[in-house]
Amino acid sequence: MRQRSKLSHIDVKLILWLIVQIKPFKYVGDRTLSQSRKWDLIQHRFENERIRSSSNHVVPTVRTLQRQMASALRKARNRKLASDYKPYAVFEVLHPRSSFPDLELAVLELHDLSEAYKSGQMVGPLPPHIKEEVDPHVSFGERKRRRSSNASQLSSSSSAYSGYSSHASTDKYEVSEGETTAVGLLRGIMGENRRFHEDMIQMMRRHATVMNGRLEKLTEILEAGEEAGEASESGDETLKSGEEAVEASEPIEPTEPTEPTEPTEPTEPTSLAPAAPEAEPPEAPVVPPGSSASGEKRSSLREVLNWDGP
Numbered sequence: 001m002r003q004r005s006k007l008s009h010i011d012v013k014l015i016l017w018l019i020v021q022i023k024p025f026k027y028v029g030d031r032t033l034s035q036s037r038k039w040d041l042i043q044h045r046f047e048n049e050r051i052r053s054s055s056n057h058v059v060p061t062v063r064t065l066q067r068q069m070a071s072a073l074r075k076a077r078n079r080k081l082a083s084d085y086k087p088y089a090v091f092e093v094l095h096p097r098s099s100f101p102d103l104e105l106a107v108l109e110l111h112d113l114s115e116a117y118k119s120g121q122m123v124g125p126l127p128p129h130i131k132e133e134v135d136p137h138v139s140f141g142e143r144k145r146r147r148s149s150n151a152s153q154l155s156s157s158s159s160a161y162s163g164y165s166s167h168a169s170t171d172k173y174e175v176s177e178g179e180t181t182a183v184g185l186l187r188g189i190m191g192e193n194r195r196f197h198e199d200m201i202q203m204m205r206r207h208a209t210v211m212n213g214r215l216e217k218l219t220e221i222l223e224a225g226e227e228a229g230e231a232s233e234s235g236d237e238t239l240k241s242g243e244e245a246v247e248a249s250e251p252i253e254p255t256e257p258t259e260p261t262e263p264t265e266p267t268e269p270t271s272l273a274p275a276a277p278e279a280e281p282p283e284a285p286v287v288p289p290g291s292s293a294s295g296e297k298r299s300s301l302r303e304v305l306n307w308d309g310p
Helices: 009-022 035-053 062-078 100-119 128-134 140-156 164-178 182-249 301-306
Strands: none
Touching: 009 035, 009 062, 009 100, 035 062, 062 100
């Protein structure tokens, strides 16, 4: 049962201890788990611990857990540290029964370290007891060996506070087993710059979508061209087959062999026709007697008939 309720001091201390163990920060802790998954894990472990110690319990919501962390950060910032305090020294003596100031200081240092990694600030050398737990530059195998070596140490301190840390170490071991999956390894590789890889993946997805659209359009154009070519070829074949059918239906008349033509003999040139004789000038008519020179007939018919001529 998860709801808002008033938490006891024991519950608040358990919440701070689980926050230090699971580290629900973006750039500190297990980078293979998202922040929402880490908060769910804190809620789940809190419920398991309260079930073991009390039958009547109330599990706080994720929002309540986040408010408790914000309150711890505010109190730790307002508290003055000793002048000889070394950064991260509180983790050397931290345990489930530690005081509120120590737990709140541990939460603040983890939060500030995550913000430093986020903004790209230079982080000084971390103590060996905390470097492999919070430094994102430590390899996955080294962090896994560190967790397995710390399992016995956490279980030995569990008797000081109702077995809290023993259960937390067991859950930690279970999480490390899950990291051996392919998804866990992939997330570990992408952890150093998750935002960059997510942007690249989104860009690649958009590019793939655009390229798929272009490929579909090109495929449609090619298919339309092939269909048009097939239709043109089928039309040409139909026309050709029709012409062949018409030619086959017409009878073929046999042609007679032509006789070779005999060569014609050369014709002799025809002789020229004799020239016509020149026409003689007509003789002047003889004028009968009694007629005038002008040809007028003055003689009578009798005279003509009796005229013997010259």
